[in-house]
Amino acid sequence: MTQPPAQRQTRQRAAVQALLNEFVDFRSAQQVHELLRSRGESVGLTTVYRSLQALSEAGEVDVRVNDEGETVYRKCSEHHHHHLVCRECGTTVEIAGPTVESWVDRVATVHGFTSVSHTFDIVGLCPACS
Amino acid sequence: MTQPPAQRQTRQRAAVQALLNEFVDFRSAQQVHELLRSRGESVGLTTVYRSLQALSEAGEVDVRVNDEGETVYRKCSEHHHHHLVCRECGTTVEIAGPTVESWVDRVATVHGFTSVSHTFDIVGLCPACS
């Protein structure tokens, strides 16, 4: 019983993780890959997928599936807010909602759930597109 | 200017719509197809996809993308509730949240957004899996 298998630290892994830290919102594996390439880091798409998967299993990032069916990742952050998105032009408004967070906690507690996380999105038509 | 193009009523379309009315929760196109077949209705998978798309554009059904990346549909219902899902065993608890609905309306109004809809999911560990 030596040390548990542990993860090996590699350039690619570090690059993916570092990139995620630059954003507060969700990014798809393909976007991450694209961004890394565009800044000279040579990382295979497969590796990006695997790194993101590893990170999510380690609880380092949150995972979601967006409307296009893409899996998107975001580094876990305490200060997490939500978005109001225009279905027509894509305009996004950041909204703060202490209400939601506390409501989530309350509901989860009532049902005995632990380590909960949530996703919450509102889509509609913005003033300009109405 | 006669009647607008209008939709043609067909057996397949009706079957898909009828099936959706039997469920209150989300079903994938493939599930709908499978179910229709299993009860003798002969409908092509392509048609199921197209019917569901048409229904969603007509605002008759809600659309979502689940964790597996499948697009799922549900007939619009006034009484729309949310779920608390166990990340481990998949146990699902239905939760009613007038709080959320009203909060959504308020936020949307403040920003001038109209015809808004929202998705809201909470995942965590249920008592049994903690």
Added chain:
DNA sequence: ATAGGTGCAAAGCATTTGCAGCAGC
């Protein structure tokens, strides 16, 4: 009769997997 609907087969995408070579430790 005619425009829209249907369904098969093929194409498109995002993601996963097989496998040989590479690199932390």
Added chain:
DNA sequence: GCTGCTGCAAATGCTTTGCACCTAT
């Protein structure tokens, strides 16, 4: 040096599209 990591190419799975035939109106 051993084991895990990488990345290409091929495979998978859901969804869309091309196209010829069919059918509600």
